[in-house]
Amino acid sequence: MLWACILLPQLALDSVLRGRDDADQPLVLLTGPATRRVLQAVNPAARALGLSAGLSLTSAQALAQGFITVEHDPAATERQQQLLAAWAYRFSSQVSLHYPRALLMEVHSSLGLFGPWPRFEARLREELRALGFRHRIVLASNPVAARMLANAHDGLAASDPATTRAALAAMPIDRLGLPPEAATAFSRMGLRRLDQVLALPRETLARRFAGAVQLHLDRLLGLRAMALECYLPPDRFESRLELNFDVASSQALLFPLRRMIEDLAAFLAGRDAGVQRFSLFLEHAEGADTLLPVGLLAAERDAGRLLELARGRLEQLTLRAPVRNLRLSAEELPAFVPQAGELFSARARQQQGWEQLRERLRARLGDEAVRSVGAVADHRPECAWRSAELPAVPGGDCTAPRPGWLLEQPRALPLAGLRLLAGPERIESGWWDGGDVRRDYYLVETTAGQRGWAYRQLGDARDGPLWLQGWFA
Amino acid sequence: MGAVVSLDGLLDTRRVWKGRPLVEAHGLQPTGHAGLDAVLPGGGWPAAALSELLLADEGAGELHLLWPSLARLSKAGERVVLVAPPFIPYPPAWQTAGVDLRWLTVVQASAAESLWAAEQCLRSGSCAAVLCWPQRADDRALRRLQVAAETGQALAFACRDQAAALNPSPAALRIAIDTRPAQWRVLKCRGGLAPNRPISAAGHAG
Numbered sequence: 001m002l003w004a005c006i007l008l009p010q011l012a013l014d015s016v017l018r019g020r021d022d023a024d025q026p027l028v029l030l031t032g033p034a035t036r037r038v039l040q041a042v043n044p045a046a047r048a049l050g051l052s053a054g055l056s057l058t059s060a061q062a063l064a065q066g067f068i069t070v071e072h073d074p075a076a077t078e079r080q081q082q083l084l085a086a087w088a089y090r091f092s093s094q095v096s097l098h099y100p101r102a103l104l105m106e107v108h109s110s111l112g113l114f115g116p117w118p119r120f121e122a123r124l125r126e127e128l129r130a131l132g133f134r135h136r137i138v139l140a141s142n143p144v145a146a147r148m149l150a151n152a153h154d155g156l157a158a159s160d161p162a163t164t165r166a167a168l169a170a171m172p173i174d175r176l177g178l179p180p181e182a183a184t185a186f187s188r189m190g191l192r193r194l195d196q197v198l199a200l201p202r203e204t205l206a207r208r209f210a211g212a213v214q215l216h217l218d219r220l221l222g223l224r225a226m227a228l229e230c231y232l233p234p235d236r237f238e239s240r241l242e243l244n245f246d247v248a249s250s251q252a253l254l255f256p257l258r259r260m261i262e263d264l265a266a267f268l269a270g271r272d273a274g275v276q277r278f279s280l281f282l283e284h285a286e287g288a289d290t291l292l293p294v295g296l297l298a299a300e301r302d303a304g305r306l307l308e309l310a311r312g313r314l315e316q317l318t319l320r321a322p323v324r325n326l327r328l329s330a331e332e333l334p335a336f337v338p339q340a341g342e343l344f345s346a347r348a349r350q351q352q353g354w355e356q357l358r359e360r361l362r363a364r365l366g367d368e369a370v371r372s373v374g375a376v377a378d379h380r381p382e383c384a385w386r387s388a389e390l391p392a393v394p395g396g397d398c399t400a401p402r403p404g405w406l407l408e409q410p411r412a413l414p415l416a417g418l419r420l421l422a423g424p425e426r427i428e429s430g431w432w433d434g435g436d437v438r439r440d441y442y443l444v445e446t447t448a449g450q451r452g453w454a455y456r457q458l459g460d461a462r463d464g465p466l467w468l469q470g471w472f473a
Numbered sequence: 474m475g476a477v478v479s480l481d482g483l484l485d486t487r488r489v490w491k492g493r494p495l496v497e498a499h500g501l502q503p504t505g506h507a508g509l510d511a512v513l514p515g516g517g518w519p520a521a522a523l524s525e526l527l528l529a530d531e532g533a534g535e536l537h538l539l540w541p542s543l544a545r546l547s548k549a550g551e552r553v554v555l556v557a558p559p560f561i562p563y564p565p566a567w568q569t570a571g572v573d574l575r576w577l578t579v580v581q582a583s584a585a586e587s588l589w590a591a592e593q594c595l596r597s598g599s600c601a602a603v604l605c606w607p608q609r610a611d612d613r614a615l616r617r618l619q620v621a622a623e624t625g626q627a628l629a630f631a632c633r634d635q636a637a638a639l640n641p642s643p644a645a646l647r648i649a650i651d652t653r654p655a656q657w658r659v660l661k662c663r664g665g666l667a668p669n670r671p672i673s674a675a676g677h678a679g
Binding site: 353354356357358360361364365366368369370371372373374375376381384385387401402403404405406407408448449450451452470471472473 | 531536540589600
């Protein structure tokens with residue numbers, strides 16, 4: 001087994017920064033009680049102002065001005081870590097959040113799918129960068145060693161127990177996650193590195209130190225296994241973003257929306273699911289939330305496409321009040337079946353599939369805009385067709401001549417100059433559903449030469465008006 | 474004088490004008506009407522280009538002209554899209570004409586959005602034929618459709634009023650559809666001279 005540890009040294013700060021489009025502004029995270037506010041983390045721009053973690057807010061304000069303060073929210077950080085676990089779940093079936101601010105994943109069984117470790121690692125790094133998290137990645141032969149080596153290394157790949165042991169042996173004793181009193185005791189004994197500790201006889205160690213120390217050392221070297229609790233992805237996706245300021249234009253919502261949808265896509269890829277319906281809640285300072293439902297005809301999980309669809313609907317929305325928070329919720333996550341493309345398709349230059357085009361049209365023109373027509377076995381012309389979202393099954397054949405265009409509403413046709421070419425054809429039907437129809441149909445030709453399909457109500461006068469219902473175009 | 478100039482080179486630099494350009498291979502996108510196919514330079518619709526149908530009146534016979542092509546495409550499993558048609562396509566008649574309704578899609582759009590929708594359909598490359606009824610399409614709008622048709626390798630048909638026949642148009646093919654007598658007049662066809670003799674719309678008249 002090979003374990004990779006992805007350490008996220010700046011998880012709390014990154015979770016805040018990735019939701020903002022002004023990431024290069026000085027920003028600090030605040031924590032602590034109201035009487036003693038302390039800087040929990042600072043971004044590089046704030047560090048350039050001379051600020052550092054651990055300063056109190058009053059001294060920070062004395063040092064510099066014009067930095068943004070954000071309240072540290074452990075719950076939000078926890079949500080980000082859950083999201084990262086969902087992301088990692090697509091690469092490995094064993095993902096653990098055992099250690100705070102770190103992801104442990106078993107990668108040996110994933111190498112067959114994602115290629116040799118250097119390529120796999122490059123992919124992990126690239127995706128983490130896109131998600132906006134700074135990280136350190138270390139590979140080792142057991143999870144504890146991977147986590148502890150990540151304290152001092154980045155990019156280390158110790159792919160067998162011997163290299164792992166060698167890498168561990170050179171580690172300083174206080175970076176190994178030993179109980180603090182044991183680490184202090186070791187360094188006071190003059191043992192600075194792990195190999196010096198390992199050189200001691202086992203019995204003397206066991207006599208002098210608590211059992212936990214020996215246990216930890218054994219786990220570190222892979223001599224004893226550790227039971228890890230593995231991550232199980234949830235069945236629904238829920239994400240909420242506090243904008244911290246009021247947003248009055250839907251354009252300004254696009255940036256935070258993009259982040260949320262990228263998170264959704266990462267989550268879906270991990271679950272190997274798609275999303276068919278999700279809701280966007282725009283929360284206002286007061287009053288009910290504005291709900292923006294986004295429905296698709298087929299499950300989808302590409303971030304770019306999902307964003308485009310949500311954007312098309314968002315742009316049509318007029319905001320009745322400034323938006324303060326944004327929430328995205330996806331309840332139904334059906335299995336995602338990728339479209340199978342033909343290798344030797346006649347339409348080889350197809351840049352965009354029909355499904356994407358259909359969703360794009362629906363997003364801009366409305367959910368009802370793209371329809372198929374189907375035939376219905378009914379003699380009444382206005383009932384003999386229906387419009388459906390999905391392609392209709394072919395109906396029965398009709399041998400009598402029927403017009404290609406049907407008028408939505410029949411309109412009166414003046415009799416003057418009209419030539420009756422065929423008819424009458426009696427259509428009498430529908431007494432059972434209230435849409436009773438008793439008509440004589442004629443094939444007519446107008447003075448201009450168009451040929452139409454017109455009828456006269458049964459019981460009307462012989463010279464009464466004809467009602468045009470279709471064109472033989 | 475006396476310099477030997479290769480004929481191919483002259484032709485390549487387009488300094489020599491040839492009276493009749495080569496007629497492309499026949500049968501690329503046949504219209505399904507033998508009389509019309511015979512006079513059109515490509516032996517049918519110009520592939521991946523805009524064709525303009527200029528109607529004398531509503532219901533003048535555009536479906537009679539288009540149905541064979543639409544039936545051929547839909548039977549081959551290629552998508553046909555009607556963008557904002559003025560009437561409801563009546564399924565029994567379309568089926569009788571041989572159109573496979575599973576591959577026929579109607580997009581409802583307002584007059585302002587219909588050009589956008591048509592362009593999207595053409596550009597996507599997933600539609601074989603796109604029919605639209607632009608109300609007040611100017612030269613620029615038609616050119617956009619023409620470019621989109623080239624990009625997506627699709628047949629674009631714009632049905633317009635015959636009053637537009639006098640305006641120049643970027644369409645590769647322009648056919649005026651008369652009702653009395655029922656005939657087609659080719660006003661312009663790219664890659665050849667437009668025949669000055671109208672073609673009878675057989676089967677439709679009388």
